[in-house]
Amino acid sequence: MSHRSLNLQARLDALVDAGAHRIVASVDTVLAEGVRCGASDVHFEPTLAALEINFRIDGVMRAVAFLPRDLTPNVIARLKVMSDLLTYRIDIPQEGALRAEASKRVPDMRVSTFPTVHGEKAVVRVFHRMNKLLGLDELGLPNDIRSSLERMLLERSGAIFLTGPSGSGKTTTIYACLRRLAHDGVGRHIVTIEDPVEQLVDGVSQSQVRPGTEFDFARGLRSILRQDPDVIMVGEIRDRETASVAIEAALTGHLVFSTLHAGSSAGVVGRLLEMGVEPYLLTSAIKGILNQRLLRRSCASCGSDDASLGALPHCERCLGTGYHGRFLIAELLIPDMAFRRAVLDQCDTDGLTEAAMKSGLRPIRAAADEFVAQAQTSRSEVERVLGPI
Secondary structure (H helix, E strand, O other): OOHHHHHHHHHHHHHHHHOOOHHHHHHHHHHHHHHHOOOOEEEEEEOOOEEEEEEEEOOEEEEEEEEEHHHHHHHHHHHHHHOOOOOOOOOOOEEEEOOOOOOOOOOEEEEEEEEEOOEEEEEEEEEOHHHOOOOHHHOOOOHHHHHHHHHHHOOOOEEEEEEOOOOOOHHHHHHHHHHHHHHHOOOOOEEEEEOOOOOOOOOOEEEEOOOOOOOOHHHHHHHHHHHOOOEEEEOOOOOHHHHHHHHHHHHOOOEEEEEOOOOOHHHHHHHHHHOOOOHHHHHHHEEEEEEEEEEEEEOOOOOOOOHHHHOOOOOOOOOOOOEEEEEEEEEEEOOOHHHHHHHHOOOOHHHHHHHHHHOOOOOHHHHHHHHHHOOOOOHHHHHHHHOOO
């Protein structure tokens, strides 16, 4: 643990010993510390011995403190009360957002509970205001990729896809695209269908699907097409029907952009082919695919070229991890004739990747290697995010 984590544990121990109001104060203390440390997620994880508290900082989970196991039901119940969830249902997952009065001193937060063999666990997603409302020129994209993406957003039709695992910054990028469209797209009707709506954008008509009801992505997207849109943002493509409707919309005069989970830019095409979208439709519809990741930046205060080896245990800047902050790396696939032929031939992902490389794709690992050479990050961090070669 870092010295900050030890301070948190000492404060929690004091609150537990105090007795009165210990649950409310303990939860408030943990959430406030998570915000102060820049955690994107605060985990309350029950185990056989204790209620463990973990922070996800710069994409990495860190154990920071614990509470006595017998406090678990009350702590989770407190989080449910703060987010208007059902306190008496402990057998089903639930999701909610902190009420304004509960979160007035902290950023917006979303709460998710889930039953486990040791009791309910809870994860609080923290939306830091300082990380929101970034423009395309503030994301850190390479100039050539940013310029190409900006040109795509001026297109009147076609599909633009973003890919990357959870926590890779896709949401930040897609909202930056929405704000650019809203700012530059005078006379264009921009609509979204999301799950959930995480940021409100002026000039954009936003809607949120309701899983388990008739208002899912596929049905919502079909209905949106009858709302006379020019630009459509689909939060995520998860199934064949949504994929088919999105591609159809891109081919009939709409600019569509969405996210889809895949390991690479070429892998997005592979996923769509697996979903049953016809190859000839993909070659006509797709304008570009952006694949991105976030790498932790080596801590300047620790003064080491290798963050994984040179971390100072009590560094105030990086909390003893050797890293402080993250930066974006990306690859942008713009299909050319050779790549389209590979799609029509229904090549596997390896074949599509090879075709993309021959077409001039600069792979994301090459971008990461440059930052390693500049001592901006470490080789171990690249392998953590992208996997070993």
